[in-house]
Amino acid sequence: MSLGNVGGDTPHSFLPPTQQSAKRSSYETWTTEDNILLLTGYFHVSNDSELGNNQKGETFWGKITQYVNENAKSGKERIVSRCHSHFKDINRNISSFIGCYSTACREKRSGGNASGSSGSKRKSSGEDVESSTPTLVRPEGRDVAKKKARGSSSKTSVSRKSKGAIEEELSKLVSAHEKFEEKRSSTASAMNNLAHSNNMEMYRMKRPLFLRIVDSISNYDDYFTQRRNNAGKLGLTPIQKCTAAIRMLAYGVAADACDEYVKIGESTAIECTRKFCEGVIALFQDEYLRRPNVEDLQRLLQVGQERGFPGMIGSIDCMHWQWKNCPKAWQGQFTSGHKGTATVILEAVASYDLWIWHAFLGLPDSLNNINVLDRSPVFDDIESGEAPRVNFTVNGREYNLAYYLADGIYPK
Template sequence: MVYESRRSKRHQEDDEIDDDLDHIMVFMLGEYRKRKSEDERKKRRGSVFGHEVYDRSRGEHDLKLFNDYFAEHPTYPEKYFRQRFRMSRPLFMRIAEAVKQHDHYFAQKRNAVGALGFSCLQKVTAAFRQLAYGVPADYVDEYLRIGESTSIESLRKFVRAVCEVFGPEYLRPPYESDTARLLAIGEQCGFPGMIGEAPTVNYTINGHNYDKGYYLADGIYPNWSTFVKTIKAPANLKDKNYSAAQESQRKDVERAFGVLQARFAIVRGPARFWDKATLTDIMNSCIIMHNMIIEDERDKCRLEAPYDKGDAETRGWISHEGTSNFSSFVDKHKEIRDPHIHNQLQRDLVEHLWERQGQRTRPQ
């Protein structure tokens, strides 16, 4: 009797444990289904229960934005537009229209209840303010009435669209006309053959012929024939004149990135996104728009170099010639690393600059 009683009690305890496990499983399954339905609801971007909606008067502020900057007689003239948008109004409208045609996200649409959504100008302006000022996404809410999540989405889609639409043109290799303009500018500054890329060039300095371009560099670079470095401790007037000219022109190149940072503050600040794809798009889009601004303002600022642009220069930038063989590659590699050519080119430039610019520094 005692044994049977203990056995019955043990079975009863096992049944209670099984019931508890069943209850736990049912509870966990219910929680899983609940969370799954919430995730699906978030993906559908439908109404969220308990979400409070604020009337931001987006239409009123869209009209205010238009009257402030884009009307026929705007509140703020072109000077203020250029200061706040980093570019001219026609260029901004060109970019906005191209982005709108490329991505339907920037077209103004009506929501499920028939209310108009944000306009293309609001979304693009929100992206521009973040790029130009490096401000957080919710900073533009007060003026544009765009929430933080929409501002972030607008920025992501804007920089992606800019890269896809304008990248092939403004991130391309230089045309021959571009190379000719850079060579002309370098020659005017006393450095014939100075380049930003590496096309085939031929020039003569101080009676010596050279067939490779070169880069202005500082002391950390090796003594190669394609690098022209400054003289650390110039001991005479010729060397001092050369060092001053070399450092001055090199700083012009270094300032180019400084101008990019000043124009788009998001570049110089800490990263505001975690994924590399968005960071890459932000950097590339800023470079693209920087190049577009330079192209748009070059004639206005009279930065165009005096050279003729022929059809052959603008169309023949792709080479269809056969590649060199391996032995030719090795020979060119040795020439580039030749320290003798490096030293000879430096001394020739010293003499060239002295003859071109150093006359006024010679003692009478």
């Protein structure tokens, strides 16, 4: 059967001769070269290494039609619907030919001839011929083939694992867990030894002060006590938890920067910092986070008098902290010309012994010190008449209000 005859049996060929001549011009003719070109375009698009059959039908047959039109020598422009329907005709005719050919081969092997017996056998086996007729099916796409290969490989790999291999993997996991617990316990003991040593520069405070904070926090909140989990393993020590919190506050590092140093997770470090701040405020607020009382003022005035500044109770100044993750919408007000980057202003009042009596943080860098002082609550007690009265004399003149020592807002 020649491919040139495929497509000759178009609907107009079954009409009477008088109607065939009238309607023959409305149907396209396909030559052998056109049929071969159509099949070549089909296999070319189907075997695409990137897309293959994972395309929509319109896109798939549109590419085939484009391939036929670009390589056709006759110059005829084919449309998508014609190419698709003609391919179906070719597929049906070839399938019928293959079925008849396979039936003839079976009859020849079984000793049949062209007599009526063979004809009857052919008729009786007509259903078998139709059922065994192969068809041209589009090959599987890339994704389907990968899923099948992945599923078969996973099944074979799981089935090939023996009991000994599974036990070996379990033993490796157990040994790795034991090593991790051993390293964790050694880290905890090393932290305890370091905390009780004289080298406490890493905490930015003296050793007695650090141990006092740890003991106070541990007695206040049970979260900082060392406990055992359900497996009987010891958890984090109070020193590990306080170290992670203090490092985050002192150095401004991220929560996951302490995991390798003190063997603590990111979420645990964040929780330790939150509970540490709550405990410090609850324990030390009345002693450290307060305004100076009358006794404190008398002591500060005496020290200021001895140092040549009668009436001075502290120093006030503003510093700029860089805000690395400042939002884009706020960078205009938090960036000044002389700094060149987004910063936050901190106003603080400290005495000679580094005791901080006042702190005011959060104003943008576009303000100068006078604007910050205007927005600060440092003189609210004076305006409300609640400030303690003090008496001192300077150049023969008596004063009843203390003052803070400050520098110029625009130093040269």
